[in-house]
Amino acid sequence: MSQTPTDDDIVQLARQAGLDLPAEFMPELIEAYGHVRQMTARVRAARPRGDEPAHVFVAAAFRKDQR
């Protein structure tokens, strides 16, 4: 979603996330999401395909479970 979402868009996104919030809480979600969108827009960057630190999995951490 590159353009600014409408309030209805955000309600829809919230429902997709399982958040069927009471109406009184929607303004805070809409405002907070505005701040989050600014941050996520800034971290989006073209990176090499291999730049994937989220794939790190430390098998040694599970060694104790084999005992």
Place this chain on the structure above:
Amino acid sequence: MREAAFLTVAEASRLIAERKLSPVELTEACLRRIETLDNQIDSFVTVTAERARAEARAAEAAIMASAPKSRLHGIPYCLKDIFDTAGIRTTAMSKLLADNVPARDSHCQERLAAAGGVLLGKNATWEFAHGGPSWDILFPPARNPWDRSCSPSGSSSGSAAAVAAGFAPATLGSDTGGSIRGPAAACGIAGLKPTYGLVSRRGVLPNCFSQDHAGPLAWTTEDVAILLQAIAGHDPEDPGSANVAIPDYLAALTGSVKGLVIGVPTEWLEKEAPPSPATMAAFEVALNVFRGLGASVQAVTLPAIEQFDDAKKILAISELFTIHADDLRKRPELFGASLRYRIIAGGLVRAEDYIQAIRLRTELARKLQAVLSRVDLLMLPTAEPAKELEPVHPSTLFTQPSLTAAFNVGGNPALSVCSGFDARGLPFSLQIVGRLFDEATVLRAGDAYEKATPWRDKRPVF
């Protein structure tokens, strides 16, 4: 001898070993102050007075029969109310956990109990160590002992306030973006965020597991070193725990900083997040103390604060949402408004953005370590002196640049110490950041600074 409740851990420990001070007497002195004065500070949410008295009596008997088993034997301490304590309510100040009584101690509580410490009770925090200050949660927010109209900052609010007020000589807090260092700064005490993984978080209610750190707060850096010695070490039950050798932190406190090279992130302080003139003046005076002790100071360039903050906050809000998703979906009204605002949009963060934030974090951590390969320490103010305790719009979490969160992103050890007092008598703060797992140098610098300055001689009066 100073009033017992104002003794440092090191002083009390020495006196106990010499049999000049009884753990019972020390514990009663702390309990007396809590009972008579904490109604002005609200630093405790649970006081375990009878348990403390029993532990103090047991410590006294054991010490009289032989000798203290550690420097913490017979020393009273308290814990932020997110550390699990078996049989003692652990609430995180949240209505969601109003009746939560853990069956098992957190790793840190196990270590402090094994060292012979005396648990006084549990300290006020911001809700789940993230949302606050709040007046719509389980307990009122803690106040600052230096000025009760002021905030002790957060989220380890009650922990720092309790130490500054002379209610307890030692406590533990947690730090995901500055939650040990900020309160330590506001309350004029020492607080250390250790290297990520040095201290186990097992049994500590999470904020953001990829950046959560547990660590000590106390009146002096020397006391912080004593506490760190007790709680540092590998714990296979914390997946982030590091299996590294633990040095003798007290032995590292040589008093000398001669030859150390100190880096100052001048771009941050001059352009990106300039502190007030008074805070910068106090910082310059602190740097001159280090120059006078034989250290050298040079400017360094770090990645932009905004990059650190973006990485930190995207990871945090995503992880926080995941931790609290079920409650946010089923009973959002039980959260305080501040916490709910700060986490609810985490459910709308895309996986792609979370992974981009992890990538950015890795890049920033590498750049931070590269700078720290050229200098021994970084120094900068921790925060501005304490502000009024009043409702803060929760969006400030997203909009205000942080001088502390970068070191959660990098995982580096970071200590806050008191560096003087402003015109209102509120503490200034100095942040000392070190290389990964080099707490020894950080503590050495903090201890040398405290011993070269008069700031540890002044206590809040109320």
